[in-house]
Amino acid sequence: MSDSLEIINEYKEQVRILKQEVAELQDSSKSKDSANKRCLQKLEHLSKDLEDANKTIKDLKETNKMMLEHP
Template identity: 85%
Template sequence: MSDNLELLNEYKEQVRILKQEIAELQDAGKSKDSANKRCLQKLEHISIDLEEANKKIKELKETNKIMLEHP
């Protein structure tokens, strides 16, 4: 009987530890999701900035070409 009680208590402790580990992993997953979201937002902003910079470069090249053709 005491062996069964010991075994039951050991299983309860293992379940408690596993629940704690699950909670820690879930928290880590949430933190990682938040970090990924921030990185994605930064990437989106940088992509917009890059598009605008490329448009400006194209405009400047066209202006330069016109000025070279008609001094």
């Protein structure tokens, strides 16, 4: 009977440890999801900035070309 109680208590302890590890992994996952979301937002803003900069460069090249052709 004593052996059965020891085994049961050992399993309970293992279950407790596993639950704690699952909780830690879930917290870690949430943190990574938040970090990924922030990075994605930064990437979207940088992509928009790059598009705007490329458009400005294109416009300036066209303006420069027109000014060189018609001084």
